Amino acid sequence: MDGEALSPPTDLRPPIVNQLISVNSIENSPAIEIRIRPNTGWFHIDWEGLKNYRDLLWLLIQRDFTSKYKQTILGPLWFFMNPLITTLVFVLVFNKVIGVQTDGVPPTLFYMAGMIGWTYFSSVLGSTANSLAGNTHLFAKVYFPRLIPPLAVTISCLFALGIQLITFTGFYVQHLVTAEKIQVASPSLVWLLFPLIVVHMAMLALGVGLILSALSAKYRDIQQVQGFFVNLWMYATPIIYPLSKIPERWHWLAEINPLTSIVEATRLLFLGVGTVTTAGYATSVAISVVVFAIGLFSYQRSARSFVDTV
Numbered sequence: 001m002d003g004e005a006l007s008p009p010t011d012l013r014p015p016i017v018n019q020l021i022s023v024n025s026i027e028n029s030p031a032i033e034i035r036i037r038p039n040t041g042w043f044h045i046d047w048e049g050l051k052n053y054r055d056l057l058w059l060l061i062q063r064d065f066t067s068k069y070k071q072t073i074l075g076p077l078w079f080f081m082n083p084l085i086t087t088l089v090f091v092l093v094f095n096k097v098i099g100v101q102t103d104g105v106p107p108t109l110f111y112m113a114g115m116i117g118w119t120y121f122s123s124v125l126g127s128t129a130n131s132l133a134g135n136t137h138l139f140a141k142v143y144f145p146r147l148i149p150p151l152a153v154t155i156s157c158l159f160a161l162g163i164q165l166i167t168f169t170g171f172y173v174q175h176l177v178t179a180e181k182i183q184v185a186s187p188s189l190v191w192l193l194f195p196l197i198v199v200h201m202a203m204l205a206l207g208v209g210l211i212l213s214a215l216s217a218k219y220r221d222i223q224q225v226q227g228f229f230v231n232l233w234m235y236a237t238p239i240i241y242p243l244s245k246i247p248e249r250w251h252w253l254a255e256i257n258p259l260t261s262i263v264e265a266t267r268l269l270f271l272g273v274g275t276v277t278t279a280g281y282a283t284s285v286a287i288s289v290v291v292f293a294i295g296l297f298s299y300q301r302s303a304r305s306f307v308d309t310v
Contacts (some may be wrong), residue, residue, distance in 0.1 A: 024026040046147075047297075049145040050147065053145055053148060057152055057155075061155050061156045062156075062157075063152075064153055065159055079160050081165065083164050086119075087111045090115075091108060094240045100240060103273045109171060109175060110273075111239070113270050114240075115160070115239065115270055116164050116266055117201055117263050118263065119160070119164060120158075120160070121201050121206075121259065121262075124157050124206060125202075125205045125209045126209075126226070127153040127157070128150040128206060128209025128210060129216060131149045131150045131153070132217040132302060141302075146299070146300075149207060150213070150299075153209075154223055161198070164290055168243045170298040191270065193269060194270075196260060199215060200288060201262055203288075204291060206295065207292030207293070210295030210296060212226060212298035213302075233259070237257060237263055239263055243275040244275050251275075255283055255284070259281075260284070261276055264276045264283060
């Protein structure tokens with residue numbers, strides 16, 4: 001070894017001593033600050049959570065879109081068939097048999113334009129009204145923002161709305177080219193305002209759906225009367241008849257229904273026929289905002305303790 005002495009180990013302390021020193025150092029380290037905050041308010045929207053769980057949102061959108069017509073013979077063709085069948089029934093029953101006038105526009109276009117808004121509204125309302133009770137199996141297993149299921153339904157229903165617009169456009173072009181005796185408004189840039197009406201419809205449908213979802217979580221009777229409520233609302237909305245057929249002194253009563261201005265504004269954009277006033281549409285927007293706020297408040301409140309009570 002050339003006369004060099006072996007150097008002793010650097011640490012001859014027993015392992016137990018090292019463990020005691022480590023524990024001692026942990027105890028003497030600065031304390032970790034833990035903040036305990038109260039629950040967020042009922043109007044609080046977890047935007048960060050919605051962003052982090054966007055993959056789940058997309059999966060639920062795909063599920064809602066594909067499961068609706070899964071294991072059916074016609075499949076996605078039902079997106080075209082449903083509005084066509086409904087329009088055909090309206091034309092035969094209300095226009096041909098009962099004789100309901102359609103403000104001088106072809107009955108097919110009149111009813112299809114009215115059904116564009118109503119179909120989207122009723123689809124979103126019917127699906128979101130079961131957001132809590134229908135997703136109990138998910139809520140009980142893992143945490144995610146409870147607004148994701150109703151938002152997924154609202155977005156997935158836009159696909160059906162787009163297909164309805166394509167169908168309506170096909171009939172519109174056919175009447176524009178072939179129907180010489182029937183005046184049909186020509187396309188214009190005003191059509192670009194339709195997305196604003198869609199946002200209006202989505203806000204109203206989501207608000208009503210959230211209210212019904214919160215109520216049905218506690219009172220299951222709501223699910224039994226929901227279909228009757230939706231059908232009654234449809235007949236109270238000028239879908240099968242124009243607002244112009246209602247006496248003018250009763251227009252204020254019809255405009256309390258926020259869907260009235262939505263349906264009439266849709267017809268005015270696409271067909272150039274519709275009874276819409278600035279005050280009436282502003283009233284519809286105000287009612288929709290209030291309904292959405294109440295729905296969000298009710299849903300957030302029920303979602304907190306829903307899983308513990310079912």
